[in-house]
Amino acid sequence: MARQVYVAENAGFCFGVQRAVNTTLYENQKKSSKVFTLGPLIHNDDVVKNLAEQGISQISTEDIERLGPEDALVIRSHGVTPEIFERIMKTGAKIIDATCPYVASIQRKARKYYEEGYQIVIVGDPNHPEVIGINGCCNNTAIITRNGDELNNLPDRVCILSQTTERQSNFEKTREIVSKKCKDMLAFNTICSATRERQDSAEQISKTVDLMIVIGGRHSSNTKKLYEVCSANCKTLLIENKQELPDWVRTDLQLERIGVTAGASTPDWIIDEIVDIISLIADDRVIQEESD
Ligand code: SF4
Numbered sequence: 001m002a003r004q005v006y007v008a009e010n011a012g013f014c015f016g017v018q019r020a021v022n023t024t025l026y027e028n029q030k031k032s033s034k035v036f037t038l039g040p041l042i043h044n045d046d047v048v049k050n051l052a053e054q055g056i057s058q059i060s061t062e063d064i065e066r067l068g069p070e071d072a073l074v075i076r077s078h079g080v081t082p083e084i085f086e087r088i089m090k091t092g093a094k095i096i097d098a099t100c101p102y103v104a105s106i107q108r109k110a111r112k113y114y115e116e117g118y119q120i121v122i123v124g125d126p127n128h129p130e131v132i133g134i135n136g137c138c139n140n141t142a143i144i145t146r147n148g149d150e151l152n153n154l155p156d157r158v159c160i161l162s163q164t165t166e167r168q169s170n171f172e173k174t175r176e177i178v179s180k181k182c183k184d185m186l187a188f189n190t191i192c193s194a195t196r197e198r199q200d201s202a203e204q205i206s207k208t209v210d211l212m213i214v215i216g217g218r219h220s221s222n223t224k225k226l227y228e229v230c231s232a233n234c235k236t237l238l239i240e241n242k243q244e245l246p247d248w249v250r251t252d253l254q255l256e257r258i259g260v261t262a263g264a265s266t267p268d269w270i271i272d273e274i275v276d277i278i279s280l281i282a283d284d285r286v287i288q289e290e291s292d
Pocket residue numbers: 014015016017077100101102103164192193194195222264
């Protein structure tokens with residue numbers, strides 16, 4: 001049987017990442033100011049390199065005060081804390097706020113329910129910039145948990161929010177644990193639908209193939225989650241670009257069915273390059289899974 005390659009329908013750039021990249025490029029094209037991004041714009045080294053070639057540099061939070069009114073600073077889709085926002089404002093630099101609207105909505109919830117006296121619980125990674133930004137909106141008082149296991153001594157009023165890229169099962173588990181411990185619980189499933197769709201598509205395909213290839217940055221939270229989801233069902237590779245594709249994937253004829261998915265920070269051209277290579281011996285280049 002000849003090889004078949006299946007590419008997940010929901011793979012690659014999500015709305016928020018595409019918006020951040022477009023906004024940054026648009027600002028740079030205007031040539032009215034020197035454009036910087038606060039940290040790497042997205043978790044993809046190839047894209048960041050490409051931006052640098054166009055003159056768009058990164059600065060770290062420690063260097064914010066080096067900006068001036070002649071500069072423009074892009075806040076990436078993860079958002080930032082109110083304190084960071086304030087520091088940028090003081091420099092006089094133009095602020096290009098590319099915080100994803102879904103993340104901004106979680107930040108507003110954190111602020112609102114914190115002010116109403118709820119203990120905010122965030123299901124997510126405490127070191128992820130998105131979670132740090134959300135926590136900043138409730139005065140850095142949130143309890144951050146991976147799956148609710150370690151939650152003890154909770155107050156009566158708790159509001160649960162989720163990192164946008166969190167796994168559904170971790171959110172559900174936290175909700176169940178908190179509901180048994182608190183009288184007044186609010187739970188907002190703020191997992192982004194783009195994340196959910198990518199995980200669902202990847203999970204479906206990974207149940208039917210010999211090998212799954214997840215394309216994305218190793219620092220990308222949603223890419224790592226895709227890898228976890230797929231590894232539960234089949235042999236899975238995580239690679240950032242075509243240079244990392246092991247040769248055996250192309251040559252091993254025992255691999256009859258290969259699935260491909262990509263994190264939200266992976267541009268189409270990187271996916272296409274990899275699909276082209278592994279499809280060289282395939283009959284059907286791309287068979288799209290059913291859309292939901
Ligand atoms: S994954 Fe969702 S929340 Fe995150 S940037 Fe993309 S669209 Fe926005």
